[in-house]
Amino acid sequence: MPIEVNGKAFETDEEGYLANINDWEPGVAEVMSKEDDLELTDEHWDIINFLREYYEEYQIAPAVRVLTKAVGKKMGKDKGNSKYLYGLFPYGPAKQACRYAGLPKPTGCV
Amino acid sequence: MAKADFQVPELKEYAEIPEIKPGVMAHSKPFKSKPDFQEALGFPGELVEDWQKKAINKMGDLLGRYRSLRVYMDACVKCGACTDKCHYYLGTHDPKNMPVARQDLLRKVYRRYFTLAGRLFPDLVGATDLTEDVLGDWYNYYHQCSQCRRCSVFCPYGIDTAEISMAAREIMDSIGVGQKYCNEIIGKVYKIGNNLGLPGPALADTLEGLEEDVFDETGVEVKYPLDQEGVDILLITPSADFFAEPHVDGLIGYGKVFHEAGVSWTLSSYASEAANFGMFIGSYDNMRRVSMRIREAAIKLGVKRIVFGECGHAWRVAYSFLNTLVGPWDFLDPRYPVPQHICEFTYDLIQQGKLRLDKSRNDDMVLTYHDSCNVARASRMGDKPGGQFDIPRAIIRASCNHFYDMDEETIRDRTFCCGGGGGLLTDDLMEVRVKGAQPRVEALNHVIQEKGVTHMAAICAICKSQFTKVLPYYGMDMGQIVSVHQLVSNALILTGQETEEEEAVEAAA
Numbered sequence: 001m002p003i004e005v006n007g008k009a010f011e012t013d014e015e016g017y018l019a020n021i022n023d024w025e026p027g028v029a030e031v032m033s034k035e036d037d038l039e040l041t042d043e044h045w046d047i048i049n050f051l052r053e054y055y056e057e058y059q060i061a062p063a064v065r066v067l068t069k070a071v072g073k074k075m076g077k078d079k080g081n082s083k084y085l086y087g088l089f090p091y092g093p094a095k096q097a098c099r100y101a102g103l104p105k106p107t108g109c110v
Numbered sequence: 111m112a113k114a115d116f117q118v119p120e121l122k123e124y125a126e127i128p129e130i131k132p133g134v135m136a137h138s139k140p141f142k143s144k145p146d147f148q149e150a151l152g153f154p155g156e157l158v159e160d161w162q163k164k165a166i167n168k169m170g171d172l173l174g175r176y177r178s179l180r181v182y183m184d185a186c187v188k189c190g191a192c193t194d195k196c197h198y199y200l201g202t203h204d205p206k207n208m209p210v211a212r213q214d215l216l217r218k219v220y221r222r223y224f225t226l227a228g229r230l231f232p233d234l235v236g237a238t239d240l241t242e243d244v245l246g247d248w249y250n251y252y253h254q255c256s257q258c259r260r261c262s263v264f265c266p267y268g269i270d271t272a273e274i275s276m277a278a279r280e281i282m283d284s285i286g287v288g289q290k291y292c293n294e295i296i297g298k299v300y301k302i303g304n305n306l307g308l309p310g311p312a313l314a315d316t317l318e319g320l321e322e323d324v325f326d327e328t329g330v331e332v333k334y335p336l337d338q339e340g341v342d343i344l345l346i347t348p349s350a351d352f353f354a355e356p357h358v359d360g361l362i363g364y365g366k367v368f369h370e371a372g373v374s375w376t377l378s379s380y381a382s383e384a385a386n387f388g389m390f391i392g393s394y395d396n397m398r399r400v401s402m403r404i405r406e407a408a409i410k411l412g413v414k415r416i417v418f419g420e421c422g423h424a425w426r427v428a429y430s431f432l433n434t435l436v437g438p439w440d441f442l443d444p445r446y447p448v449p450q451h452i453c454e455f456t457y458d459l460i461q462q463g464k465l466r467l468d469k470s471r472n473d474d475m476v477l478t479y480h481d482s483c484n485v486a487r488a489s490r491m492g493d494k495p496g497g498q499f500d501i502p503r504a505i506i507r508a509s510c511n512h513f514y515d516m517d518e519e520t521i522r523d524r525t526f527c528c529g530g531g532g533g534l535l536t537d538d539l540m541e542v543r544v545k546g547a548q549p550r551v552e553a554l555n556h557v558i559q560e561k562g563v564t565h566m567a568a569i570c571a572i573c574k575s576q577f578t579k580v581l582p583y584y585g586m587d588m589g590q591i592v593s594v595h596q597l598v599s600n601a602l603i604l605t606g607q608e609t610e611e612e613e614a615v616e617a618a619a
Contacts, residue, residue: 014141014290015537058312063353066319082355095537107295108305109350109357109385109421109535109571 005031017098017105021055024102032100036091040100044088046074051101061098061106116541118583119201119548121555125519127194128203135204139250141538143288150297151396154286161285162240166223168284169216172277173224178270179277183220185267186210192261192271197526198254201545206251209261209271215247216278249287252278254542256532257390258483263523275532276392283391291536292387299400303382304349310336310379316352317377320362330604332369334361335376339411343368343375346404346428346449347419348384348571356593357574360420363595366602367456370465375417381407384424385571389431390533397427398435405436414443417450420593422482422531422570425451429489453569454491456598457501460508467601468609469511475565476512477597478557479503480550480577481525482570496522502569502594509601514561520553528568530576540579547580555584567594 001016002009005027011019016032018024029048033040040048050070054062062070064082072080082093089096094106145155158164173180192209194200199207206212214236221228221237228237238244257272282288298307308316317334324332335341345368351361368375381403388397408416416439418428428449433439439448447454459465479502491497499522506513520526529546557563568574568591577591603609 058309058315060306060308060312063308063312063316063319063358064355065323065358066316069319069323106306106353107291107298108307108353109348109575110306110354 003028003031015105018102021102021104024052028102029100036096038090038096043075044097044100047071047085047088047093047097048101051097051103055101055103061094061103064093067093114541114544114583116544119545121548121552121584125200125549125552128200130205131203132205135198135202135207135254135542136250138254138539138542140253140534140536141290143290143293147290147293147297148283148286148288150300151283151288151293151393153283153288153293157286161245165240165245165281165285166219168281169220169277170224172280173220176273176277178273182213182269182274183217183224186213186217186269187267189266191264191266192269195261195264196255197258197260197529197549198256198542198546201529201548202254202542204254206247207254209265209269212251212255213269213271213274215244215251216274219244245282245287248278248282252282253289253534253539254546256483256527256529256534256546258527258531259487260483260524260527263487272532273392276389278392279390280392283393288391289533291538292391292533296387296391296396296400299383299387299403303378303380303403305383305385305387306349306353308349308352308382313352313377313379313382320358320365324362324366328604328607330369330607332365332604334365337379337411338374338376341374341376341411341413343373343415343417344381344404344408344411344413345375345377345417345419345452346381346384346424347377347452348421348424349382350571350575351419352382354571354575355578356589356591356596357420357571359596359599360593361595363593363597363599363602364419364452366599366604367452367459367465367595370602370604371455371459376411376413378407378411380410384418384421384428386424386427387533389423389427397431401427401432401436404432405439409441415446415450416442416448417452417455419452420569420571420595422484422572426484426488451491452595453501453505454497456505456595457492460505465508465598466603466605467509467598468603469509469601471600472510472597473512475510475592475597476514476561476563477506477510477592478514478516478554478561478563478566479506479521479594480516480528480554480566480568480573481521482568482573483525483527483531485569486523486525499523502567505594506567506597509597514557514563516553516557520549526550526553528570528573528576529580531570531572535572535576543576544580544583547576547584551581551584551586554586565590565592567592567597569594
């Protein structure tokens with residue numbers, strides 16, 4: 001089911017993840033979050049950008065602990081935990097933040 | 111948390127056997143596997159043209175290869191003992207989720223093509239042709255079975271629905287009808303080495319982070335080595351242990367235990383997965399191919415022992431099948447079990463008094479223990495019957511002051527599945543996962559109410575992820591599920607680690 005961003009169609013899979021990560025542009029996250037009734041703040045964008053940087057280097061989303069640690073380092077220790085991430089992305093960092101960032105869904109026993 | 115677009119079952123004071131609601135879960139089915147995922151596993155990409163004939167041939171092939179399957183097809187006397195034993199029936203109320211009904215979906219086709227009475231008088235013996243509708247029912251209802259084998263405990267003939275559901279999935283894969291979740295994941299193991307698709311550099315980065323964290327916490331340099339040759343132990347653990355919570359807290363625990371034991375060990379980036387979804391899809395070939403990576407890694411790294419981390423079905427494959435799948439393991443040290451479970455390893459050290467455990471460090475929790483189905487009903491630990499029940503509990507009791515078991519009817523070999531096993535741990539099956547978790551969550555709720563239990567420990571990656579996701583649907587917190595080795599990790603005082611009390615004494619002096 002494709003989504004429309006700034007007049008362009010983007011292919012997604014059955015679960016709403018972008019079919020091709022290279023297609024991604026910030027508007028994708030905006031459109032997806034609007035569908036979830038979520039307004040993206042700078043805090044959200046910090047996470048989305050980190051996910052994309054990490055993916056570029058390692059070809060996978062960061063482990064939860066890697067992510068919380070990076071967030072803690074950057075934004076203060078009180079924010080370096082999953083509670084903070086779930087506060088930003090109620091559907092979970094993997095399901096929601098990865099999707100907005102254009103990353104494929106983490107698979108396996110997670 | 112995701113909002114439920116279905117009715118979440120109510121938790122009752124006493125377990126109730128529900129009235130049947132025919133067809134209520136007929137709509138539930140997982141996403142179909144794409145041709146790419148199918149072909150990587152050696153299956154046709156999409157539904158083959160003469161699929162009926164090919165499916166019947168495949169069924170005949172399986173009946174010839176597995177005597178057990180033919181016995182299961184023939185032996186049922188419809189006594190009804192299994193009907194109220196499946197968590198998916200109890201949670202969904204759909205009569206096709208009664209084990210006998212699930213078996214009958216395959217049995218009625220078996221009778222039509224493989225028994226004389228069914229060939230001649232199909233209507234008299236409940237035999238039917240393999241039609242598109244029947245295939246649809248197979249796909250939907252064999253993906254509402256977590257192959258947990260609880261029903262087989264109560265069946266007077268020992269009919270194993272798990273094996274029937276595995277056979278059904280194998281038949282469907284052979285005609286091009288596969289499940290996306292399992293088959294995409296098995297492909298990732300072949301391509302990258304684990305279910306998640308974590309490449310070596312990401313593993314190395316994650317493990318380095320863990321070493322930093324443990325050092326910050328304890329002041330002791332505990333190592334989490336990757337691809338180190340010539341060490342004693344190869345640790346095979348589910349890739350969720352690297353990635354998710356509370357799994358990673360368990361992995362931290364294994365590392366601390368190895369450190370205290372003074373053994374050398376390593377993880378492998380090539381065999382960075384304990385899980386073996388080849389079993390879920392009933393495919394011997396794929397199960398063997400996944401297992402072969404472990405053998406290859408063990409030989410390449412030159413290890414003497416193999417230890418498995420907290421993963422339920424991996425332990426079934428390891429304990430019950432590894433030797434016949436990819437043995438012999440004559441190159442390993444014969445003084446140790448091949449393979450060994452991390453719980454056996456830790457338990458031995460506790461018995462020998464080699465771990466200094468301060469139980470009070472877990473005093474913020476009151477624990478219960480969830481027996482994972484594949485560990486409970488398809489394997490063993492230690493050298494005594496029931497070791498798979500007693501050893502994890504002994505570890506918890508050695509690490510925590512407060513522990514209570516759930517109702518006897520729902521633990522040990524009668525344990526209820528978490529609701530996400532057998533290849534169902536995917537979002538497209540969330541309804542069946544939440545409903546199937548009801549019997550377990552109901553028993554958990556009991557000890558929460560009666561005993562003040564706050565947390566439930568488990569030794570299976572699937573159970574941990576499943577409860578993290580489904581507990582919030584029942585008004586509980588995702589953090590209430592913990593790893594057994596997380597409790598060990600909390601309680602363990604490492605040699606050379608300064609405890610807060612000691613620091614306080616020193617500061618005062």
